[in-house]
Each structure stands twice: as C-alpha cells, then as structure tokens.
Amino acid sequence: MTVNLSEFDQSCLDGQEGPAAASAMRVIVRLAEAMKATELLDVTSAHIDSCLYHGPAVLDFAKWLEDQGAKVKIPTTLNVSSLDLIHPDLYRGDEDWGIQAKLLMDCYERMGCKPTWTCAPYQLEERPKFGEQVAWAESNAIVFANSVLGARTHRYGDFIDICAAICGRAPAAGLHLDENRKGDILFRVDGLNDALLDRDVFYPVLGHLVGKNSGNGIPVIQGLPDGVSEDRLKALGAAAASSGSVGMFHAVGSTPEASTTEEAFLGTDPTDVIDVTPEKIIAARDQLSTASDSRIGAVSLGTPHYSVQEIKKLFELFDSESVNPEVNFYVSTGRDVLTEASLRGFVKPLEDAGVIFVTDTCTYITPIMEAVTLPVMTDSAKWAYYAPGNLGVEVIFGAVEDCVASGISGDLSVDSKIWVDG
Amino acid sequence: MIFLVAGKANGEVLKLDEPLSFWGGVDPATGEITDLRHPQGGMSVKGKVLMMPFGRGSSSGSSVIAEGIRSGSGPAGIIMMEADEIITLGAIVADEIYGKAMPVTVVGKNEYEKYSTGDLVAISEDGITLS
Numbered sequence: 173m174t175v176n177l178s179e180f181d182q183s184c185l186d187g188q189e190g191p192a193a194a195s196a197m198r199v200i201v202r203l204a205e206a207m208k209a210t211e212l213l214d215v216t217s218a219h220i221d222s223c224l225y226h227g228p229a230v231l232d233f234a235k236w237l238e239d240q241g242a243k244v245k246i247p248t249t250l251n252v253s254s255l256d257l258i259h260p261d262l263y264r265g266d267e268d269w270g271i272q273a274k275l276l277m278d279c280y281e282r283m284g285c286k287p288t289w290t291c292a293p294y295q296l297e298e299r300p301k302f303g304e305q306v307a308w309a310e311s312n313a314i315v316f317a318n319s320v321l322g323a324r325t326h327r328y329g330d331f332i333d334i335c336a337a338i339c340g341r342a343p344a345a346g347l348h349l350d351e352n353r354k355g356d357i358l359f360r361v362d363g364l365n366d367a368l369l370d371r372d373v374f375y376p377v378l379g380h381l382v383g384k385n386s387g388n389g390i391p392v393i394q395g396l397p398d399g400v401s402e403d404r405l406k407a408l409g410a411a412a413a414s415s416g417s418v419g420m421f422h423a424v425g426s427t428p429e430a431s432t433t434e435e436a437f438l439g440t441d442p443t444d445v446i447d448v449t450p451e452k453i454i455a456a457r458d459q460l461s462t463a464s465d466s467r468i469g470a471v472s473l474g475t476p477h478y479s480v481q482e483i484k485k486l487f488e489l490f491d492s493e494s495v496n497p498e499v500n501f502y503v504s505t506g507r508d509v510l511t512e513a514s515l516r517g518f519v520k521p522l523e524d525a526g527v528i529f530v531t532d533t534c535t536y537i538t539p540i541m542e543a544v545t546l547p548v549m550t551d552s553a554k555w556a557y558y559a560p561g562n563l564g565v566e567v568i569f570g571a572v573e574d575c576v577a578s579g580i581s582g583d584l585s586v587d588s589k590i591w592v593d594g
Numbered sequence: 595m596i597f598l599v600a601g602k603a604n605g606e607v608l609k610l611d612e613p614l615s616f617w618g619g620v621d622p623a624t625g626e627i628t629d630l631r632h633p634q635g636g637m638s639v640k641g642k643v644l645m646m647p648f649g650r651g652s653s654s655g656s657s658v659i660a661e662g663i664r665s666g667s668g669p670a671g672i673i674m675m676e677a678d679e680i681i682t683l684g685a686i687v688a689d690e691i692y693g694k695a696m697p698v699t700v701v702g703k704n705e706y707e708k709y710s711t712g713d714l715v716a717i718s719e720d721g722i723t724l725s
Binding site for chain 1: 617629631652
C-alpha cells in the first residue's frame with residue numbers, strides 16, 4: 173500500500189526542506205507504510221524518548237539528524253535521560269557511559285527540544301488539549317495523553333518522535349483515528365470495598381491486572397468512582413503499559429471519551445468481559461513483589477515522575493519523622509515539579525528528613541541507587557515490573573503509606589487489612 | 595507474509611510464549627532475555643529468528659532493537675502475527691543509518707503455527723521457508 177503524500181510531505185522527501193527533513197520524512201513514510209496509513213497528519217507537539225542513552229546506535233541516529241541540520245518544527249519536550257543534571261553526583265555509573273549520555277542530551281537540546289527531562293510531560297504547564305493530534309513517545313506518557321487528556325498519539329517508539337518533531341507530521345493511523353480509540357475489552361470492577369477504591373495503591377495494581385489481560389486491545393474499566401484523580405489514572409496507565417501494550421484505556425466516569433460504557437465502546441460489543449474480583453486484585457498485587465523480607469534496604473518512589481500533589485502527600489506522611497539511617501529513600505520527579513514543590517515548602521523538610529530527590533532521570537534506568545542486598549520498596553507497579561531485571565534487586569510493592577512507614581523504621585510495614593474484603 | 599521491514603535472514607527459530615518488551619527485557623550487548631518474569635528469561639535472541647504474537651512494553655524498545663542490530667547481538671529476523679511499530683521503527687532506523695536490514699514480518703495464524711523453536715528457517719522476498 174502506498175501512502176498518499178501531501179505537497180509538503182513530498183517536498184520534504186525530495187529534499188526541498190533540507191536534508192534532515194528528507195531523512196526524517198523517509199523514516200515517517202516507512203513507518204506509515206508498516207502501519208498501513210493512507211496519509212500523514214499534522215501534529216502540534218512531540219515528546220522525545222530517544223534522548224535516553226542505550227548504546228552507540230541512539231547517538232549515531234541523533235548525530236545523523238543533527239549533522240544534516242535538523243531542527244524541530246513544533247514544541248518538543250524531552251523524556252528522562254541517564255543523568256541527573258541538577259544532582260550530578262547521584263550518578264554512579266560508568267564514566268564513559270555518562271559522557272556518551274550527556275552528548276546525546278546536548279544533541280537533542282541543540283535540535284531545539286526543551287530540556288524538560290521528564291517522563292510525565294503532562295505535568296508541565298503546557299500540555300495537549302482534548303482532540304489535539306501529537307506525537308508522543310514513552311509508554312506512560314502515551315497512555316496518559318490518549319486516555320486522560322483525550323489528545324491523540326499513536327504508541328510511538330523512539331526515533332519517530334524526533335522525526336515527527338522535525339517535520340510536524342505523523343502517520344494518520346492507530347490511535348490518531350476515531351475508529352481505533354473505541355474500547356475492546358470490558359473490565360468490571362465489582363465486589364471490591366469502597367475503602368480500597370479510595371486508596372492510591374489500588375490503581376497501579378488494577379493497571380497491572382488490566383495490562384496483563386488486554387492483549388493489544390483497548391480496555392474499558394467500569395465500576396470505579398467518578399472523577400478518579402489524574403495521579404491515580406497516571407499510576408494505572410503506567411502499570412498497564414508495562415505489563416501489557418496498552419496505549420489507551422477508558423475509565424468510565426473519569427476519562428473524557430467514556431462518560432458511559434456505551435460511549436467508550438462506540439456502541440459496539442466488548443470482545444471480552446473480565447470481572448475484577450478481590451481474588452484477582454490480590455493475585456495481581458502479589459505479582460508485583462519478588463521478596464517478603466522483614467527488612468528493607470531502600471525505597472524508590474516516583475515512577476512515573478511524582479507530581480506536586482504526590483510530593484505534598486509524602487511531606488504530610490513524613491510528619492517530622494526521618495528516614496532510617498540504614499535505608500536510602502529516593503523520589504524521582506521532573507525538575508519543573510521539583511521547583512514548584514520547593515516553592516510550596518515541601519522539598520526542604522523532606523530532604524532534611526533524608527529523602528533523596530532525583531530529577532531528569534529515574535532510579536530504574538540508570539545507576540543512581542546505592543547497592544543494596546535487602547529488597548527495595550516501591551509504590552510503583554512500573555518500577556516493580558522493570559527494576560528486578562534492570563537493577564538485579566528484589567522488590568516489595570506497597571502503598572506509599574507503607575513505603576514511608578518502612579523507610580522510617582527500616583522494618584517492612586504493610587497494612588494488608590485494606591485488601592481484605594468488607 | 596507482509597514485510598514491515600524488508601530484508602533477508604537465516605536462523606534458528608526462538609518462539610516466545612509471551613510478547614517481550616525489548617527495553618527492560620533484552621540486554622542489547624549480549625542478546626540475553628533479562629526479563630525474569632518472561633517464560634524464556636535467560637535465553638538469547640542473538641542470531642535467532644524471533645517469533646512472538648505481538649509487541650509489548652516500553653517505547654525504548656526501538657533503541658534496543660537498533661542497538662542489537664548495530665552490535666550484532668540482536669535477532670536475525672522477527673516474525674509476528676500483528677504489526678508492531680516499536681519493533682518496526684528500530685529496524686527501519688538501523689537500516690537507514692547502518693544499511694543493515696533485519697526483516698520484520700507479519701504472518702497469519704496458520705503460518706505462525708507452522709514453526710516452532712529450534713526450526714531452521716529462511717526469510718526472503720519469497721517468504722518464509724524451512725531450511
């Protein structure tokens with residue numbers, strides 16, 4: 173199938189917009205062919221995941237574009253990298269790897285991207301509006317943009333993000349189009365007590381379960397309270413995009429394309445109906461832990477990057493207590509969020525209590541954490557999913573309340589009563 | 595068979611029981627499957643014709659695919675039942691910047707079920723053949 177190119181697309185391919193646009197457009201058109209897109213469409217912003225260093229190929233690619241004179245054409249934000257430029261001493265990795273990672277970061281800045289260095293660009297002041305077509309990469313940002321903002325991005329990988337930013341164009345396919353945004357699988361939350369539905373910790377567990385059972389379809393979750401908060405939807409989506417390939421979900425009564433279950437399915441029938449029972453939720457929760465020691469060595473929060481509200485809650489939970497000297501307590505967040513949380517007075521007291529803030533990167537993608545033999549506790553299903561493979565650590569998943577209590581005492585503290593029905 | 599990225603490959607099939615996220619799931623320097631939750635965790639994708647029903651997980655998978663093709667530790671080719679953009683992109687970019695074309699193909703269910711781990715197969719413009 174051939175892609176019908178606009179005059180502008182063709183002029184890019186022909187080199188009239190410069191060699192970088194020609195190369196970028198070639199990648200876009202090749203992807204469009206693979207996606208069976210019949211045309212391209214305009215995108216108004218991009219979020220770049222390609223700025224994380226994985227080895228020479230990613231730097232070769234960025235230099236290949238930059239050497240051809242690449243500049244972004246639309247507002248473009250940058251995802252996390254391997255380094256924390258605000259707290260550079262936190263990096264414990266190989267020196268040369270760090271140098272290459274910085275070269276990559278600099279390259280993307282020179283191409284005109286904003287040095288936001290966050291995996292939660294939806295927490296920045298400017299974010300896409302309902303219905304806006306964008307080209308975002310980073311699986312949790314994609315699912316948030318589509319599901320919570322109602323903006324439209326396909327599930328893009330690295331490389332196409334910067335190509336779309338250079339040309340302002342993306343394949344008109346996948347989640348950009350109405351017909352591909354309807355629900356496929358119905359998850360009925362039923363028989364769970366209201367107190368559990370009112371706890372932050374429920375949402376990443378639900379997301380983990382939903383992701384594992386959605387294949388590559390779009391899940392519709394029915395039975396949640398109306399108006400679930402953005403932070404909870406963020407945790408749900410990030411978990412679902414880690415345990416599965418979810419690029420969009422509908423939470424009936426909370427997300428903008430699902431005021432009713434019928435609307436979420438665009439009047440069609442679900443291909444499958446799954447009842448979310450207390451047993452399934454507890455099984456999903458247990459899958460997120462690899463250990464059950466009585467002591468913990470570290471805590472890692474903020475995957476995806478913590479919001480100002482989440483830092484505020486952490487400040488309240490610490491309530492003048494301090495982190496146990498034998499525990500390292502990390503919170504990953506964006507530099508913009510850290511600035512705002514500082515202005516609101518939450519950061520200094522937490523730092524004084526022993527909390528280590530990590531910006532521009534995340535503890536599970538780069539060597540930041542001090543080596544621990546005891547398990548690491550987290551409130552993030554995404555962190556729990558990836559950290560054991562990436563870092564070789566044992567992980568215990570728990571509520572942020574449990575993470576703080578355990579971080580203060582050093583002893584694992586889990587309030588398991590909240591999971592019991594009734 | 596449909597090519598998402600055209601190319602030729604010869605190799606032993608490694609058929610995954612579950613989809614694999616390349617980022618956080620494969621070490622691009624060695625090809626080892628590092629996702630310990632994956633049923634084929636600990637096995638290597640290097641030089642294999644990798645089969646999985648569809649893609650999964652992080653956007654960074656494209657970078658890991660491209661890096662594996664550059665370093666020679668990636669799969670020789672990939673066969674899926676559904677198109678996956680993250681895998682496709684990694685292969686397109688490696689082709690563009692290194693001129694190394696790792697074929698990424700989509701086949702129907704019947705053809706997908708014809709091959710199992712250990713089979714020696716060839717991928718070319720003529721399709722997939724047991725060799």
